[in-house]
Amino acid sequence: DARVTQTPRHKVTEMGQEVTMRCQPILGHNTVFWYRQTMMQGLELLAYFRNRAPLDDSGMPKDRFSAEMPDATLATLKIQPSEPRDSAVYFCASGLLTSGTSYEQYFGPGTRLTVT
Amino acid sequence: AQSVTQLGSHVSVSEGALVLLRCNYSSSVPPYLFWYVQYPNQGLQLLLKYTTGATLVKGINGFEAEFKKSETSFHLTKPSAHMSDAAEYFCAVSDLGDMRFGAGTRLTVKP
Numbered sequence: 001d002a003r004v005t006q007t008p009r010h011k012v013t014e015m016g017q018e019v020t021m022r023c024q025p026i027l028g029h030n031t032v033f034w035y036r037q038t039m040m041q042g043l044e045l046l047a048y049f050r051n052r053a054p055l056d057d058s059g060m061p062k063d064r065f066s067a068e069m070p071d072a073t074l075a076t077l078k079i080q081p082s083e084p085r086d087s088a089v090y091f092c093a094s095g096l097l098t099s100g101t102s103y104e105q106y107f108g109p110g111t112r113l114t115v116t
Numbered sequence: 117a118q119s120v121t122q123l124g125s126h127v128s129v130s131e132g133a134l135v136l137l138r139c140n141y142s143s144s145v146p147p148y149l150f151w152y153v154q155y156p157n158q159g160l161q162l163l164l165k166y167t168t169g170a171t172l173v174k175g176i177n178g179f180e181a182e183f184k185k186s187e188t189s190f191h192l193t194k195p196s197a198h199m200s201d202a203a204e205y206f207c208a209v210s211d212l213g214d215m216r217f218g219a220g221t222r223l224t225v226k227p
Contacts (some may be wrong), residue, residue, distance in 0.1 A: 004159075041208070043160075043206065043217045056214060091159055104150060105215060107159030 002026045004108035012114045018080040021111045023092030024073055032075045033105060034060075034067055035091040038103050041089075049075065050097065082115045089113070118143040118209045122218035130226050135179075135194040137221045139207030141186065149190040150208040150215070151181055160206060166190065177201070197225045 005024045013019055025032050033048040042075035052069040060067065064086075066078045080085055089112050093105040123138040141147055148167050152160040164175025171183040177200075181192045190207060202225045207218040 042219045045214060045216075048214055055227075093160075103210075104162045104165055105163070107152075109159050 002104050003092050004092055004104050005069070006108035006111050007024055008111060009109060010112045010114075012116065013082055014116055017080040017084075017115075018078065019082045019089055019113060019115075021077045021085075021092075021113070023075040023077075023094075023108060024095030025092070026106055029094035029096045029106075031095045031103070031105075032069060033093040033095075033099050034075070034077050035093065036088045037110070038088045038092060046077070046090075061070060079113075082113075084115045087113055112113075118210050118211060118216050120206065120207045120216060120218040122205075122207050122221050124221055125219065126222045126224065127224060128224040129197045131199055132196050135192070135197045135201065135223065137192040137205050137207075137223065139181075139190045139218060140157065140188050141190060141207070142207045143166065143209055143211070145211055148210045149181075149183060151175065151179070151190075151192050152206045152208060152217075153177075154204045154220075156203075163192070163205075166195065197223075199225050199227065201225055 007022045008093050031050045034046040036044045046060040047067040069075045089110045093107045093109045095103040095105045097103050119142045121140045150165045151163040154160045164173045166173045166183045174180045179194045204220045204222045206220050208215050
């Protein structure tokens, strides 16, 4: 049963600390997305990659957030320095885009981040 | 730019009653449309999708949705609500790039 995995599932940290969230997409998927979910803003797209190349990171605060795909099996989202307003659930999703077709996204269970 | 609007942030139905969750979309190209469900403390799970072909799409857990181009709608229905259907539901639209989600509708099912 192929699934997107995310670590850690929960993270509590103090303001100013660096936070790194990891995602393992489903094997063979070529597109990876990072979302943030809060009560106030709902589900926001932060960034996404295709074939490990960043395609769009316009939803991400550039000064403190960074997203990378060191290899096809790992995507990372880093916040440095973290702030209380970054408290949210961060989801990773992956999908397989092939020529001329649409595709659904498969979501991981999320990382619940609390910044105090 | 593509977008979706979900009408009603909260919907409450009685167990056994019809479920209707509304979604309208905007897209400059033929849309691909999706409904996802999110249970508490979980990620989003695909319920159903429309790409091309038959406009009435059946999904998991007895849900279905009908694509109506003339109304730019993709409403989600289920004939008889079950307590286990209580969750948040998201409509989404996609081209061949990213996917845009609606704000979500929280469904409550009363016994």
